[in-house]
Amino acid sequence: MGGYGDVQLLRDDGKRLDGRALDELRPVTVEAGVLPAADGSARVTHGLNVAVVAVYGPMEAHPRKIQRQDRAVIDVRYNMAPFSTSDRIRPGFNRRSREISKVTADALESVVLVERFPRSKIRVEIEILAAEAGTRCVGITAAAVALADAGIPMRDLIVGVASGKIEDTVVLDLDKAEDNYGQADLPVGILPNTGEIAFLQMDGDLSPEEFDLAMEYNFKAAGEIHQIMVEALQRRYEGGEA
Amino acid sequence: MSQGQDGAEQRLVTPGMAVGPSTGKRAGSGVIAQNDAFIATRLGWLQELNNTVSVNPINATYMPRSGDLVVGVVAEVRNNLWFLNINGAFQGLLPMSLAPWKVEFGAARMHMDVGDVVLARVQEVDECHNVVLTMKGVGLRKLNQGAVLNVPVQHVERLRGPNNERLQQLRDMSDCRIMVGENGRVWVDGDNNAIAWSRNAIQRVASEGHKTNFDALMAELNTMNKGDA
Numbered sequence: 346m347g348g349y350g351d352v353q354l355l356r357d358d359g360k361r362l363d364g365r366a367l368d369e370l371r372p373v374t375v376e377a378g379v380l381p382a383a384d385g386s387a388r389v390t391h392g393l394n395v396a397v398v399a400v401y402g403p404m405e406a407h408p409r410k411i412q413r414q415d416r417a418v419i420d421v422r423y424n425m426a427p428f429s430t431s432d433r434i435r436p437g438f439n440r441r442s443r444e445i446s447k448v449t450a451d452a453l454e455s456v457v458l459v460e461r462f463p464r465s466k467i468r469v470e471i472e473i474l475a476a477e478a479g480t481r482c483v484g485i486t487a488a489a490v491a492l493a494d495a496g497i498p499m500r501d502l503i504v505g506v507a508s509g510k511i512e513d514t515v516v517l518d519l520d521k522a523e524d525n526y527g528q529a530d531l532p533v534g535i536l537p538n539t540g541e542i543a544f545l546q547m548d549g550d551l552s553p554e555e556f557d558l559a560m561e562y563n564f565k566a567a568g569e570i571h572q573i574m575v576e577a578l579q580r581r582y583e584g585g586e587a
Numbered sequence: 588m589s590q591g592q593d594g595a596e597q598r599l600v601t602p603g604m605a606v607g608p609s610t611g612k613r614a615g616s617g618v619i620a621q622n623d624a625f626i627a628t629r630l631g632w633l634q635e636l637n638n639t640v641s642v643n644p645i646n647a648t649y650m651p652r653s654g655d656l657v658v659g660v661v662a663e664v665r666n667n668l669w670f671l672n673i674n675g676a677f678q679g680l681l682p683m684s685l686a687p688w689k690v691e692f693g694a695a696r697m698h699m700d701v702g703d704v705v706l707a708r709v710q711e712v713d714e715c716h717n718v719v720l721t722m723k724g725v726g727l728r729k730l731n732q733g734a735v736l737n738v739p740v741q742h743v744e745r746l747r748g749p750n751n752e753r754l755q756q757l758r759d760m761s762d763c764r765i766m767v768g769e770n771g772r773v774w775v776d777g778d779n780n781a782i783a784w785s786r787n788a789i790q791r792v793a794s795e796g797h798k799t800n801f802d803a804l805m806a807e808l809n810t811m812n813k814g815d816a
Contacts, residue, residue: 465676501603
């Protein structure tokens with residue numbers, strides 16, 4: 346963040362380089378139930394990001410030492426495919442994926458009714474197939490749809506969305522150039538029905554006013570993405586009845 | 588599940604969705620009360636029966652209850668007990684005192700080893716979800732032949748049909764012995780052709796069980812020749 350003050354990210358007409366307005370999302374698509382082997386799964390595309398998530402469980406937690414007597418543990422593995430960016434990523438866990446796995450697990454734990462399944466484990470595998478800034482948010486959105494698809498009880502869905510600051514202007518949903526050359530990034534996980542925040546990180550600096558505006562953008566976008574998530578889940582079971 | 592067919596209009600709800608005020612009503616499974624409103628916690632069909640609001644889940648995990656008949660697979664053997672995979676979040680424990688044989692301490696493996704399949708009943712489930720199984724009872728035994736098929740747990744009731752009618756129909760049509768475990772495992776035994784036919788039929792329950800026209804789809808089975816399986 347910062348240090349690239351001379352890169353132009355806003356056009357003269359006030360729009361962004363890809364033609365979006367300041368508070369406009371990249372196109373989002375959600376599809377539920379894409380992997381037949383998993384208990385629940387989802388694919389989310391968000392701009393050029395593509396994330397596929399598989400959920401397994403609740404299952405017996407192994408090794409036994411990770412079991413919690415009063416609740417389930419959520420085991421998240423976030424991974425970027427080697428081909429997901431223009432530079433090849435060395436396969437396997439690294440510092441960044443470990444961090445994202447942890448914050449995602451913490452965010453999901455606050456919505457999943459983990460106390461219903463003591464001593465068990467819910468496995469969430471997030472695979473980023475293509476990356477263009479904001480993959481942790483896409484991963485959280487996809488994980489929420491996959492968990493719902495797996496029939497795991499949750500208080501609410503959770504939507505991952507980010508705002509940021511470029512050229513001293515607050516904008517919604519940073520793309521790759523804006524993320525690399527912008528001044529701040531504010532990814533959050535929002536519970537769309539209650540408006541609670543399950544996850545928030547900030548990279549760079551925002552003034553209180555800028556922060557408020559960024560959160561306003563995030564909440565508005567979360568509502569839009571939530572609608573797409575609900576439609577995807579309902580579409581999967583069209584023609585069905587209990 | 589079957590109540591859905593004769594009930595009023597069905598509504599598909601997703602987790603977190605508000606499903607109406609909670610005053611004067613009770614929250615059933617898949618629903619929690621929050622600030623005088625009911626919130627759905629699972630993806631499924633909303634249902635209101637006897638003043639209780641609940642969600643019929645589209646996907647579910649098997650939650651053992653005492654008295655359930657289950658088909659289990661031996662996952663671990665200890666000196667005096669077996670751990671059985673019962674297709675749920677928790678393994679079931681079968682102590683040697685509840686096995687149908689006289690088992691010497693240390694000789695559990697002589698009777699059943701990892702991978703063996705048994706028909707058992709859930710004896711008790713405590714508040715920590717420890718599941719104790721029993722094989723003492725009529726018909727409970729180790730299954731030495733036949734095939735084990737899977738259906739989603741939430742479709743078990745549909746596979747049975749009202750008063751087990753559909754299950755009986757399947758048994759008659761297939762010439763197979765069929766036992767349906769509450770945990771979504773179905774044991775089928777008969778000659779090879781009959782098992783192949785049953786597998787086809789039961790797979791259809793697994794894939795089409797949530798559909799409105801399920802009964803019509805099952806009726807088609809009558810026309811399905813065993814030679815086609």
